[in-house]
Amino acid sequence: MQTNHIQKLLFILSFLFFYGKVTAQSAHILWYKQPANFFEESLVLGNGKQGATVFGGVNSDKIYLNDITLWSGEPVNTTMNPEAYKNLPAVREALKNENYKLAEELNKKIQGKNSESYSPLGTLEINNHHTGKASNYYRELDISNAISRVSYEIDGVKFTREYFVSAPDKMMIIRLCSSQKGALNFDINSSSLLKFETQIKNNLLSMNGVAPIHENAGYEVVPTFLLEKERGTRFTSLIKIKNVDGTLTSSSSSLELKNGTEALIYVSIATSFNGFDKNPATEGLNDKSIALDNLNKAFSKSFDKLKQNHISDYQKFYNRVTLNLGKTTAPNLPTDERLLRYSEGIEDKNLEVLYFNFGRYLLISSSRTLGVPANLQGLWNPHLHAPWSSNYTMNINLEENYWLAENTNLSEMHLPLLSFIKNLSVTGKVTAKTFYGVDEGWAAAHNSDIWAMTNPVGQFGKEEPMWACWNMAGAWLSTHIWEHYVFTQDKNYLKNEGYEMMKGASQFCLKWLVEDKNGILITSPSTSPENQYLTPDGFVGATLYGGTADLAMIRECFDKTIKASKELNVDSEFRVKLETALSKLHPYQIGKKGNLQEWYFDWEDKDPKHRHQSQLFGLFPGNHISPLKTPELANACRQTLEIKGDETTGWSKGWRINLWARLWDGNRSYKMYRELLRYVDPDGKKTEKPRQGGGTYPNLFDAHPPFQIDGNFGGAAAVAEMLVQSNENEIRLLPALPDAWESGSVRGICARGGFEIALEWNDKSLKKVTIFSKNGGETTLISGNKNKAVRLKKGKKLEIIW
Template identity: 80%
Template sequence: MNSTLIKKTFLLLLLTSCYADISAQSKSILWYKQPAEFFEESLVLGNGKMGATVFGGANSDKIYLNDITLWSGEPVNANMSPEAYKNIPAIREALQNENYKLAEELNKKVQGKNSESYAPLGTLEINNSEKGKAVNYHRELDLSNAISKVSYEMAGIKYTREYFVSAPDKVMIIKLTADQKEALNFDINLKSLLQSNVEVRNNILVLRGSAPIHENAGYNVPQKYLSLKERGTRFTGLVQIKKTDGTITSSRETLTLKDATEAIIFVSVATSFNGFDKNPASEGLDDVSIALGNLNNAYAKAFDKLKESHIADYQKFFNRVNLDLGKTTAPDLPTDERLLRYADGSEDKNLEILYFNYGRYLLISSSRTLGVPANLQGLWNPHLSPPWSSNYTMNINLEENYWLAENTNLSEMHSSLLSFIKNLSVTGKITAKTFYGVDKGWAAAHNSDIWAMTNPVGQFGKEDPMWACWPMAGAWLSTHIWEHYTFSQDLDYLKKEGYPLMKGAAEFCLGWLVPDKNGNLITSPSTSPENQYKLTNGFVGATLYGGTADLAMIRECFDKTIKASKALNIDADFRKKLETALSKLYPYQIGKKGNLQEWYFDWDDNDPKHRHQSHLFGLFPGDHITPLKTPDLAEASKKTLEIKGDETTGWSKGWRINLWARLWDGNRAYKMFRELLRYVDPDGKKTEKPRRGGGTYPNLFDAHPPFQIDGNFGGAAAVAEMLVQSDENEIRLLPALPDAWSEGSVKGICARGGFEIEMSWKDKKIDKFFISSAKGGETTLIFGDEKQEIALKKGEKKSINW
């Protein structure tokens, strides 16, 4: 062999091994060498309404089915406690007298019912007749096309399964194949934990049932389900097999396919939910005909067409963003093993990208139903009594679900939340009057559900005010409306839908504020979500006046509502009221430890490392605290984070990464991002040395623990926040870039003002940069100490040199 040939062969081998590394360490595929045993190992699919949790077992495959509109309950009676507001003056008086113990007790009188629960629809089981040991097993979820696959060999036969949930065709499709003729033999059954009935009709497996009517008596108390006729949300699940060969038979509750080579299973689900204000029993949709219509339409189409339209629909969202973080030397490992290796401190840049991509995947998959946003578990809940009812927890968790909607180019997914806010404003007008004595505007509290419940929770006085008594959700949620406008520049939306909602939230805040003894405006009563103070006399409580978190949210609400009224050139008189109130709000205070005070006075925290950091709202998700505009407050925020430390729950880590990013500390943000990806064992798994705490389960689900999806969304949003930060006037590039990401590229990240960014960087310096705008506009670009003012025409894309 001559030297030239040797060189060429060596080069080819080198390129092949490099390519193997690149392809093996996928940025878009989760894969495993074994079936899922626990929920936290399963792979999830969804079209924004229907959800499927796939375990991928060889002998028996289990798939949990969900519909995002299947909840317990019925339209809420917002006027449940018409005279609750009469307790407010007595609470304020107790607080004026610094009698916090009395105020705490009285605050319980301003509580209503608890939220309803998100319900599991059913479980589909595919049981193979062949029993034996599976070899060469492989299970995966490909985020690039939202398709899951399972393959294995048994008794010399290779079996494959392909699963997806289609948004255009509104069904789940499962394709099963064997590489030898007539080797497919399986039966299917369908069951539900809810009150239901299963039967086979015309070779279609039919599951029909209804969700319960109940008020959840408490998050750790087994629910009592009442069987009442003409009450509750009905649901239907249908399963049909399309075969190429073989024979379909059925018993009363089972479909069986024998001697087939290929088969397609169609799964269709629907509920009678017809809106937050309509009785799902008497005014509900016809769930049977909806499920059957979708099944028939899909069944009539070829598999390839179904798959093609599913992929095209999904990719129009997913493909907008592409992230690369430079070279990786991580070896080819299954996702669970990758996580374990990463948790031990090893480098795996593509795992970090995979986590970011997974966050975007989960939002596309769980947030495409108007008025029904992603809940605490997104779309995927197997539990009859899910943790915290799998509800909408609005003192952080619901909002965190949507932090990535705009900046990671998924603005359409934000619509589920924005339309839900409109529903909240309806019941919230009654809540404002009856619970808080405020005649104008609307209010929402700590928890909600599909019925847009807005009252403070607590079972009418049975729960702790530290979480149950909090009326600031409207102020927080209203800022999402401005976010949507400032990213999309959709003035028509702001005028017709958004601004009236923002104004209503601001009106409530105006009516809720009272002066303190020095004439500053404060809230009274007030709490700081789920946290408690400790007085020198030993009293531990939550009820106070002038909590920093309340005032931070009101500042942000007023600021954005003022900006919205200016953008629309309307409501000058109301704007003036907001500006006046804004100038009178009790100012931020810096405590003796150099921290940003959480309480009106410089009290100690009962738990200094508490997971909530609501008083830092002005730094993130708000933007009125920044290292440049308010350096003292930014430094105090940093001190607060240092006192709290980095060890916390999953969603809280997600929030803290964003906070560190806003402080432009990329390395600290990255340290916490790595800790968010720390491997956590499935909840039910028994091991000698269990890995518990906040982090990431084997299937990349966020571990609060238990599973809560908000950490996934918060963590993905934080990656974008480390790369690009913006406000209405400027875009800051690579503001919190960690040393570990010294080279990379990103395409499709969005910035406020309606801009889209594409850039690459080397040695932490921008190499190539493009900016485009669908609607045109002006902004100031900032990279380090350099500034460039630019103006783009509608649809223009510009290259900028740094």
């Protein structure tokens, strides 16, 4: 009897543990005591192409559906402003004459169209025919296996739902169960904010529609959008129920299960997008047949098989890295309550680990489609008119999305961006010629979209140059190619694809540079992303020459291209040109406040605490400024950050944490990391004292506000940067370890040179390091005042007691 009692107790405990009711405070689980009422409380799933946003309601469960390839528009007309470049001499002349007001107006003539928009695909609604009141509600997202669960009880019956979006089976799966036979009664329907129609045939709910052809002018909400026959990306959503028991019926708009005990819902979606240069209407993929084929293949498989396929595929990426930041005394609270508690300054090390893990989860879930990287909202957009079109903003946000790709061991997730850069290099050749009069290489500007648009935006002269006229995206993005190579040592990629893109970006910059009155190379015209200067006579503008950010990005672009050229032993003559140009670039200037100047002159910023810090590019994500190599410039970077302060938007805070880490100031990095995890109320939630500003929403999404995913990625990348920093020759271990992380361990962090690192530390001192070489090579390990040279053969590892 006693044995049976113990077994029963163990069974109950294991059941409760599975559903999260009795768990240790988790570094892998987000959980809540109530359904989501707002998007910023929902839980997101994705396989890198198909996305689902789950609210987990009791009577009605709303699920937003996305496909990362569903955008407005069609292939971009690269020759939209064929003679724009003819305005350049007048802009340069106005700048030469120090007539900044005139230069600002003339610069508007070098503009094109705005980007297209990422579109929401639709909404799936599960209506549960409950009669009683729910109790013991529980909702979770387990990011260790990318599965979300909901459970609750009504009149003694336990209802559970389990959701995942599978990459191998290209499908969303939802399992619904009741603890009492025949208690499961629900119907499902789907709709879209886009033009759509639904039909039901043979118990298959299909929704077909089309994305609009339009430009979201100025990112304003427009009441209508243009639809044209034979234009626009088509989409298909197919939904089918597999019932174990009960009766399956359908109406003209919904599928219904009566008196069931267990059922599976299969959700298959596809679009006609067939590449950035193919008309999705006339040259598109057959979205209907793709969705149906995927559905039929998955429908024949059991739930256990589908789940096993999904978990094994996902965990081969997620399980590469484990992080432990030491003992915690924080209680096991729902994630929203946990975040509120943490925002009061209370310790919760596992929440800090969870946020890091969540960043990696989001990248795996949103970046697995070649040519279509994660956008401003990753993969999850519920809005017809998304903030900033949920596009690719390339003066920081797109790049920040990928800062964690290589160093947190997710190199494969970098490939969608790298292949997108290849697309940009095609359209960018035309942009270089028609907008900038440069007949070599390629250029890209402030915004892009799925069509690899590269022109400067601004609606042909209607927008402000402070953001619309920036043209250094090619220089910045090209450095990602070198990063991928130096982390992976994939010489075939560098030789066959990467180098030509890097060379093209450098060719453009080389031709774009002009001499100032002292014969020094500068850019003209120039802007510093989204910032404005204040001249001594009171003029506020953005158009100048020789902006520090431009030159920092060109330095980094040239430096990496030179290294790639040497690595491949090609283009020695071109390499010399780059080296010569590097030596003639306008040098960094330290201003009267001890700051790193943003402008050619030591002028004030209109907003001294501006969210962008583009002039610090050379410190991070570049690496030609460092406390060791360039101490004066590093100190000037520090002073710039001090002037700007720590209070800023989500993505900007993510960037600043990385910058402080590169200055080897772990405690300042940690202070801002804590601030990044400051609780922010969902958009639209009415409270007496709303908690607003940059920070983190209840579902751990980054609050710009509104939601932008780059802060999640930048924050996660910064944790890795605090623990391991590297270049081609050395690896610094625990370079910015904060006092709060006195003891801990990490496994799987990657370093440049093709190395993988595991660390253990105690009392803020490194105790053990294990280094693994993916391809063979040598490096120097550095921690504190100690260093050790290491040489390893391919596939070998070395353990060192430090």
